[in-house]
Amino acid sequence: MELNKKAIISACLSVLLLGFVFSCKAQNETSSKNTQSSNSGGHPKLIITKAGVEKIRAELGNIPIFDATLKMAQEEVDAEIALGIDTPIPKDFSGGYTHVRHKRNFFMLEKAGLLYQILDDEKYAKYVKDMFFQYAAMYKDLPVHPQTRSYARGKLFWQCLNDSNWLVYASQGYDCIYEYLSPEERETLETDLFKPFADYISIENPQFYNRVHNHSTWGNAAVGMIALVMDDAELLHRALYGIENDGLDKNAKDNDGGFIKDPEGRAGFLANLEEPFSPDGYYTEGPYYQRYAMYPFLIFSEALNNVKPELKIFEHKDGVLLKAVDALLNLSDADGDFFPLNDGQKGMSYYSKELVTAVDIAYLHGGKNAGLLSIAEKQNRVLLDDSGLAIALGIKNGEAKPFEKKSVNLSDGPDGKQGGVAVLRNDDLEVVFKYAAQGLSHGHYDKLSFSMYENGQEVIQDYGLARFVNIEQKGGGNYLKENKTWAKQTIAHNTITQNGKSHFQGKYEIGSKHHSVLDFYDFSNDQIKVVSAHEANAYPGTILHRTMAVISDKDFEKPYVLDIMRVTSDKANQYDFPYYFLGQVMETNFKYQTPEVLKPLGAKHGYQHLFVEAQGQANQENVKLSWLNAGRFHTLTTVTDNQDEVFLTRIGAADPEFNLRKEPALMLRKSQTKDAVFASVIESHGSYSPVSENAVNSHSNITKIEVIHNDANYTAVSIMDLQGHSKVFIVSNKTASKEANHKLKIHDDTFQWTGSYYFK
Known part of the structure; x- marks a missing residue:
């Protein structure tokens, strides 16, 4: 039944997308086969929207956490503008200058675009435009990155994963200045930069793109985000469903030892949404990589929700993305640090930029859970968009309540x-x-x-x-x-x-x-x-x-x-x-x-x-x-x-x-x-x-611990403290039912109880 349900959902989404393809073609017969120029509703439309811009401008100066975040972003971008644009020829691994510079550039593309929309200051649009054209001029002749360590080398970075990071953020910057650019400028950027970029990380690197992994989630989101800005139906289909006939073996493995595709051979954003998440929102790679993947999952879903609400992406798999935010917050300690299950760097916490995104978007689309406002207060910053405004207004209005962490079991x-x-x-x-x-x-x-x-x-x-x-x-x-x-x-x-x-x-x-x-x-x-x-x-x-x-x-x-x-x-x-x-x-x-x-x-x-x-x-x-x-x-x-x-x-x-x-x-x-x-x-x-x-x-307050019984059915342990008080814990090794009745004699004592264990 579950497979049938997934197949029906997939078929319905395919029909919706197919209708979108024909609609776009009908609106612009003269456009190229792959790129549509229909812009119904106008830009920006991905993360910050036209309606959102109006509401934000009306509230500026009256929403402290948003105002403070805006001020920090403005100071940061102004300093970068004064420094000048640098797009060096890539050569370094993570941490090297060229890597760090291109990484900082994509953050600036997004932030400057948002500043242009919120402050209506043309200098920010010009900065984004100039950087994009600098990248367009270099990208068409840019070779594969010289470092050969990755199974999927990027061009700007040593791995396609980081190239995908770049395009996810750059897409948001492009959306923000889309109407600032002339049609000819947009055509140049899309022809020389965005389309080749999307093709490189997908069609030219299927071993990276067509798999179930946090890497491919970033790739899918990158292709999908730029597709939504450009109204490119083919790219959007590729983002959601992966590459057809990619030539990859279903059972092939990458150089990390991970299988490329899911057990049914599926790929794309929806497969990555289905396979790694449990119904409880636990991400099988563990909280460190769940944190990392939540940004592309949620930012692309936010864009899909704004541009193609008929896909009902936040309802997919019974709202698993919104459940995932709650699960991830529960997988952190009292200080907000994520438990380092599997590969996980200690100290990574819900103060990270990915969790600012997760909390804000989950608040806006998850029924405005007041507990999330208390997390946002601790984070002390918000997204500069519609969801960040919602958080800021909730905090301003005194609606925050503590996010209560309880004992949880996540499948x-x-x-x-x-x-x-x-x-x-x-x-x-x-x-x-x-x-x-x-x-x-x-x-x-x-x-x-x-x-x-x-x-x-x-x-x-x-x-x-x-x-x-x-x-x-x-x-x-x-x-x-x-x-x-x-x-x-x-x-x-x-x-x-x-x-x-x-x-x-x-x-x-x-x-x-x-x-x-x-x-x-x-x-x-x-x-x-x-x-x-x-x-x-x-x-x-x-x-x-x-x-x-x-x-x-x-x-x-x-x-x-x-x-x-x-x-x-x-x-x-x-x-x-x-x-x-x-x-x-x-x-x-x-x-x-x-x-x-x-x-x-x-x-x-x-x-x-x-x-x-x-x-x-x-x-x-x-x-x-x-x-x-x-x-x-x-x-x-x-x-x-x-x-x-x-x-x-x-x-x-x-x-x-x-x-x-x-x-x-x-x-x-x-x-x-x-x-x-x-x-x-x-x-x-x-x-x-x-x-x-x-x-x-x-x-210690313990005098003695003793295993007083152990067989196929029961294991019993006694704990005696310094005061001579003794407690007995018995676990049923065979029958875990909460309704089962048990009776066990140990030495001269008889224990009777109902349930999976006894403690007294």
């Missing part, structure tokens, strides 16, 4: 059936539990991994990507080889590595076929938030089952995290289970030896990048590690037996160029073990002030 996959990501929130603790699909070529091999935050500070970290974005000294600002040898590997994450090998052998073609499976989640109880999932394909013959809970307990200062990883296998294996804590070790309860010479933990699958700083044997039922970070104490207490090894490791081995952060971990190892349970509690407690030099509540 992954186009149908929401390929795992997902859960964020468990309680007080100011956040646990991010990843049981998602591979995440296309930006995915990591980290099934059932997690990270933990307290009030925006990382407590247990996910490494993120190995890249210094746009810093030329570090690999031209591109991905470093350590991204594959370390950041993507399983041992780099807080999950199980079996026999020293990454999940799916670290191979994309295997990992992309599988996803973890949700057993249940329950966020209905203020005292406990729980999620549970299993993974049966990371290692053939082995099932990983992880349950995580954030628990409030009156006997503890703060909520604590309960982590139960249950492993069952058809043979004995070595299991390595790290916790990448951040901070300074305070104390341990186990004996260890420190080597005089640091050596790597292993030779491959990421182990080559871990120094062993200490090694010991678990000598009691629980291993404890306490550390201090950002003025807070934390303690990990984990169940062990006397056969378990304990390692204190540090990232940074086999790293001669110092590309990796030198951060610590505690790693548990069970050798020659068939089935196992790793049960742990992570506490946040106390504080330390370097001003008063007082340490408060610096010790």
